[in-house]
């Protein structure tokens with residue numbers, strides 16, 4: 001059992017929901033999870049591993065997720081960390097691995113992250129604001145996939161269990 005912080009940056013709730021899916025999947029395999037918007041995390045004390053999920057907008061990771069990684073760089077460097085991006089409004093994330101954007105790759109390097117995954121995103125048909133509402137006319141939908149999330153969670157969980165056994 002590992003105590004895992006799942007922090008997220010979400011503009012329209014899709015990534016918040018994805019982070020909750022990740023939290024549920026981690027809990028289901030026996031981990032203890034703290035789920036929180038990245039901007040509300042005041043300390044990493046007590047966390048044994050951290051997952052940071054950020055929505056992608058025009059290839060940029062959500063500001064709260066970026067800031068969280070920068071602000072907690074020292075503590076994150078000492079912990080197993082995974083970064084999560086969300087995500088394409090189509091099937092691509094389910095079909096093949098999608099590389100982290102250059103910005104996310106830089107953040108990964110800063111904290112020595114163990115890995116990264118891109119999951120599908122969500123855009124609601126009644127989205128407001130420009131250009132999201134225009135996009136929603138043709139690309140609304142939900143590509144977050146609980147099965148894919150559970151598969152990824154079992155991979156990282158195996159890594160965490162292996163690390164615990166080794167210490």
Ligand SMILES: Cc1cc2nc3c(=O)[nH]c(=O)nc-3n(C[C@H](O)[C@H](O)[C@H](O)COP(=O)(O)O)c2cc1C
Nearest residue numbers: 010011012013014015055058059086087088121122
């Ligand atoms: C204006 C706009 C730009 C987007 N740009 C990207 C992008 O560059 N890459 C990507 O994978 N998804 C992109 N998306 C899809 C979002 O990442 C997806 O809807 C995500 O689930 C949004 O998360 P949120 O609801 O937490 O804000 C974009 C969506 C909108 C509305």
